[in-house]
Amino acid sequence: MTVKELIDNNIFELVNNGGNGDTVITKPFACDLLSFAMSKASADCAWFTVMGNMNTIAVSVLADCACIILCEGAELDEPGMAKATQQNVTVFKTDEPIFEAALKLYNLL
Amino acid sequence: MYDAIKLTYNVSGDDFTRAGEASSDVKGKLKKMNVPPDAVRKVAISMYEGEINMVIHADGGQITVEITKDCITMILADKGPGIKDIDQAMQAGFSTAPDNIRTLGFGAGMGLPNMKKYSDEMKIETEIGVGTTVTMKVFI
Ligand SMILES: Nc1ncnc2c1ncn2[C@@H]1O[C@H](COP(=O)(O)OP(=O)(O)OP(=O)(O)O)[C@@H](O)[C@H]1O
Ligand SMILES: [Mg+2]
Numbered sequence: 001m002t003v004k005e006l007i008d009n010n011i012f013e014l015v016n017n018g019g020n021g022d023t024v025i026t027k028p029f030a031c032d033l034l035s036f037a038m039s040k041a042s043a044d045c046a047w048f049t050v051m052g053n054m055n056t057i058a059v060s061v062l063a064d065c066a067c068i069i070l071c072e073g074a075e076l077d078e079p080g081m082a083k084a085t086q087q088n089v090t091v092f093k094t095d096e097p098i099f100e101a102a103l104k105l106y107n108l109l
Numbered sequence: 110m111y112d113a114i115k116l117t118y119n120v121s122g123d124d125f126t127r128a129g130e131a132s133s134d135v136k137g138k139l140k141k142m143n144v145p146p147d148a149v150r151k152v153a154i155s156m157y158e159g160e161i162n163m164v165i166h167a168d169g170g171q172i173t174v175e176i177t178k179d180c181i182t183m184i185l186a187d188k189g190p191g192i193k194d195i196d197q198a199m200q201a202g203f204s205t206a207p208d209n210i211r212t213l214g215f216g217a218g219m220g221l222p223n224m225k226k227y228s229d230e231m232k233i234e235t236e237i238g239v240g241t242t243v244t245m246k247v248f249i
Contacts, residue, residue: 033217039154
């Protein structure tokens with residue numbers, strides 16, 4: 001499944017479109033601690049987290065994630081939004097808990 | 110291939126709006142130079158962790174990156190408080206990060222272990238009250 005297909009699917013609400021619609025999502029990845037995410041997130045994964053700040057965006061760029069899905073109703077704060085826009089990172093949000101959200105995507109891949 | 114390049118970055122302390130910018134910039138440059146993705150990832154991870162440590166623990170500092178055809182050398186120098194016990198600091202899970210930093214997702218105590226794991230060589234020079242210099246190499 002590509003990022004564009006995930007956008008069109010509407011299971012998660014789009015917060016920022018990073019313009020990387022052609023990227024093929026490899027797998028879901030769930031973690032909130034940035035140093036773990038940095039070393040364990042694989043390229044083109046969809047990262048599920050409750051941390052909606054600019055550091056999440058920075059790690060996502062460095063780890064080459066396909067997109068971020070903020071769970072549990074977490075919001076992307078304003079500096080995070082600015083960074084996502086500037087660095088072209090696709091971000092979604094959902095009210096669902098991390099496991100349920102990641103499982104939903106997993107079943108679509 | 111390409112000529113040797115030297116890049117320098119000033120990292121300001123406690124400024125999360127710019128934290129990670131130096132690492133992102135280096136990553137972008139290495140990609141453009143067609144450095145193998147595996148080496149780019151190793152540099153991105155180890156440099157980001159070092160850069161964040163400078164912001165969180167040492168009130169900023171300076172990063173120098175030297176790129177030659179077979180090696181990327183990162184030198185991260187700060188004038189922070191220094192590290193009291195390097196062996197303890199290197200342990201997975203050890204962190205002195207305050208609560209306000211932990212709520213941002215930092216403080217797992219995995220930064221230095223990641224730097225050690227993802228760089229091919231790492232050296233820490235530190236003196237209490239003077240500062241810390243971390244030198245890391247990634248071979249291409
Ligand atoms: N440049 C530095 N100056 C002073 N102390 C440092 C420096 N870098 C690391 N330390 C000390 O070493 C500890 C461990 O660092 P490490 O990067 O492994 O974990 P952390 O930064 O606390 O958490 P994480 O990196 O997982 O977000 C820090 O909590 C801090 O006490
Ligand atoms: Mg750290």
